[in-house]
Amino acid sequence: MKYNQVTIKDIARELGISPSTVSRALKDHPDISPETKKAVNELADKLNYQPNIVALSLRQSKTNTIGVIIPELVHFFFSTVISGIEDVAYSAGYNVIITQSNESLQREKTDIKALFNSRVDGMLISVSRETSNFDHIDNILAKGVPMVFFDRVYENSNSSRIIVDDLSGAKEATLHLIEQGCKRIAHLEGPPNLEITKQRLEGYKQALQEHNIPIDPSLIVACPLGTIEEGKKATEILLAMDEKPDAIFATNDPAAMGSMQAIKEAGLKIPQDIAIVGFSNWFFTALLDPPLTSVDQPGFEMGQEAAKLLIRQIEVKSKNHDVELQPETKVLKTRLIVRDSSLKKGKKK
Amino acid sequence: MKYNQVTIKDIARELGISPSTVSRALKDHPDISPETKKAVNELADKLNYQPNIVALSLRQSKTNTIGVIIPELVHFFFSTVISGIEDVAYSAGYNVIITQSNESLQREKTDIKALFNSRVDGMLISVSRETSNFDHIDNILAKGVPMVFFDRVYENSNSSRIIVDDLSGAKEATLHLIEQGCKRIAHLEGPPNLEITKQRLEGYKQALQEHNIPIDPSLIVACPLGTIEEGKKATEILLAMDEKPDAIFATNDPAAMGSMQAIKEAGLKIPQDIAIVGFSNWFFTALLDPPLTSVDQPGFEMGQEAAKLLIRQIEVKSKNHDVELQPETKVLKTRLIVRDSSLKKGKKK
DNA sequence: GAAGTCACCGCAATCGGTTGCTAATATATA
DNA sequence: TATATATTAGCAACCGATTGCGGTGACTTC
Known part of the structure; x- marks a missing residue:
């Protein structure tokens, strides 16, 4: 204008x-x-x-803008990540354009094209639930656009990525339930395309195996959308079993909340009858009744690290066109936040 | 790049x-x-x-980008608004740059400058809690940058704005409490700079007056930050009174949640001893125990309307430099979502 | 056969800022 | 006084796309 x-x-x-x-x-x-x-x-x-920044951008073939694609902004975790990204980006002199895929592959495709056309200097991407084919991303990568993935990453690319240690987090959560005396621990499994889903499932399994608890496939229920409603339905299925579970480890917090609703409606007590652990530590989990034990993911830090990595990549590239930075993978630690929903034995430590 | x-x-x-x-x-x-x-x-x-969009932008002196300044992304309400903005903006061919003031006036000032320097075609602004002086905004307005305010508006500008009917919403909430038989209704008041705070207070007062209930200043407690902690502390003050309130209408949902915590910790029952109503209808309010009655604000719609208004303004201006669009004020309706936290008499209707 | 008409296309300026090269002036040196 | 050197500043091209205006060639018309 x-x-x-x-x-x-x-x-x-x-x-x-x-x-x-x-x-x-x-x-x-x-x-x-x-x-x-x-x-x-x-x-x-x-x-x-x-x-005039626009004139500068044209002259230097550099827009000082980074594009972000996330599944949904309204998720506490992702909006926290965004804050981390903006924190780093702005102090490095970059603008941030945010787009939401709304968990739709189609939308993700148009988003990535739009960002490319806007000539962003690089992209930060967390793929949608539906993304199992990565041609649209390979396309842009092939043009040399710096890209860093976070949380939900593109496994087979050799791009940098920031992830949390989902496996360890899930394992720790499950071990905690075992330590609380739970014997039949169910798992609400997330969207099957996502690597994080597999990692969390794997962590769950490893914890059981370490304690020689057999893995019962009927205790692993799919929640491909990871919503409250799904969590509730999945739990109702579990509650209808002859041998009910005595604990549930959910792939994310909404599913865990759905679980809590189903359990309460069935007239059972949390954690006495069934203990519950979620994943992500959404900020309101502490406010539920009972407060929900959850695996905390450092969203802000993830955003910061992702932005740092991307910007470094951008700046190296703009200085020296030939040098390619080696892709890095940064794994952030999770932290189990124990609250009442899982404390069968009462407080410890 | x-x-x-x-x-x-x-x-x-x-x-x-x-x-x-x-x-x-x-x-x-x-x-x-x-x-x-x-x-x-x-x-x-x-x-x-x-x-090349950058070259086009330079040539046409138009970036097809709109800048957004919000207090905090992690608030459910604001992230919903953003989704509404993006919905309209993208289908009209505009990019969206989001900045957060983090409720800081200082940050708001640098944000608005950065957006201006990026030559955005227009701005959508919801001012910070601290903003009581508007020079930085007048500055940019004077340069002819189209601007639309939403939710937390700049009253004295003659810009367009999208607000919700805070007064009616607050009044409806209070009337609902009166209808439930409450006699001593307290109000947790929000950040004093914000017009929405005044409107909600006014709605509360009008409802009381209509029913000839005297307004007791000691029942109006300030929560200038509007946080959970403040809501809790404010409620503890109320509970320490000789004549306790039998209902609390909070300026927002976090404050209401703080209230709930304080009431539970005091061993009182919600809603039997004290009924509670919040404001904003954050998505997790339905999941609290008891579920929280709250005034719903149509965030997505607000974002859509704000973006529509702004884009219309931008396009009129770029076609005809002299014509100035008359500023519009659009008031969106709120909706009281009644849940258990306020139902002393049990379900009605 | 000269002038007019029309279809089609290119030159060059423009948006605002950057930068290699050159030019002009001043000062130092032989 | 003539030449070398340093200092300072301007010319013009460039980034990529747009656009007013003018030019060329073919065809029509009187």
Whole structure:
């Protein structure tokens, strides 16, 4: 939009010098005399000159903008990640364009194209629930666009990625339930396409195996959407079994909440009858009744790390076109936040 | 970032024609022969030509980007608004840059400057809790940047705005409590700078007056941050009174939740001893124990309306530089969602 | 056969800023 | 005084796309 902004030419005209001299004076170029610099800077201040970023972007073939694709903004975890991204990006002088795939592959495809067309300098991506084919991403990667994945990553790319240690987190959660004396621990499994789903399932299994508890497939119930409703339904199925589970480890917090609803409606007590652990530590989990034990994922930190990695990649590339940075994988630690929903034995430690 | 993208010149060179002809051919200009158009379009398809948006922005002095400033992304309400904004913006061909003030005036100032420097075509703003001086906004408004405020608006500007009917919503909530037989209804008041705080307080007062209930200043407790902790503390003060309130209408949901915690810890029952109503209908309010009655604000719709208004303003302005659109104020209806936390008399209707 | 008409296309300026190269002036040196 | 050197600043091209205007060639018309 044209705001009648002052340009370098306005300053040049006013001082009777050329635009190039003004440009150099503003950047403290040694070719320019101190007097000229002084005059230029004073007038620039007076007129409140602000360089036109669009012109700069065109000239330098660099927009100082990074694009972000996330599944859904309204998820506490993702909005926390965004805050982390913005934190790092803004202090490094980058703008952030956020797009939501709404868990739709179709939307993800158009998002990534739109970001590419906007000539963002790089992208931060967490793929949608539906994404099992990655051609649209390979396409853009092939053009040399720096890309860093976070949380829900593209496994087979050799891009950098920031993940949390889902396996350990899930294992720790399950071990905690075992330690509380639970014998029949069910698992609400998440969207099958996502690596995080597999990791959490694997962590669950490993914990059981370590304690020689047989893995009962009927105790693993699918929640491909990971919603409250699904968690509730899945739990109702579990409650209808002859041998009910005495604990549930859910792939995420909404599913865990659905579980809690189903259990309460069945007239059972949490954690006495059935203990529950969720995943993500959504901020309201502490406010549920009973407060929900959950595996905390450091969202803000994940955003920060992802942005840092991407920006480093961008800057290396713009300096030296040939050097390719080795892809890095950064694994962030999870932390089990124990609350009442899983404490059969009462507080420990 | 330079992606070795094909440009109009590449196509021109390949076909042995001039860039201007390619440009016109791509836009179906009548001066160009059908054969040339066909050749150009085919080659453009083959090379997967995508126009450089940055160059277009510079040429047209229009970035097709709108900037958004919100207090905090992690608030359910605001992230819902963002989704509404993106919904409208993307289908109108606009990108969205989101910045968070984190409820800080200082940050709001730098955000607005950064957006201005990025030459966004317009801005959507919801001011921070701290904003009582609006010079930084007037500054930008004076340069002719289209601006629409939402939820937390700048009262004295003659910009368009989208608000919810906070007064009616608050009044309805209070009337509901009165109808439930409550006599001593307390109010947890929000950040004093915000107009929405005043409106909600006013709605509360009007409801009491209509039923000839005297307004007791000691029942109005300040929660200038509107956090859970504040709501809890404020409620503890109320519970320490000789004559305890029998209901609390909180300025927002976190404060209401703090209230619930304090009441439970005091061994009192909700709603039997004290009924509670919140404001905003955060999505997890339904999951609390008891589920919280709250005033629903249509966030998604608010985002849509704000974006629509802004884009209309931008497009009118870019077509006709002189015409100024009359500022509009759009008031969205709230809806009281009655849940157990306020039902002293049991379900009605 | 000269002038007019029309279809088609290219030149060059433009948006705002950057930068390699050159030019002009001043000063130092031979 | 003539030449070398340093200092300072301007010219012009460039990033990629758009667009007013002018030019070329073919065809029509009187």
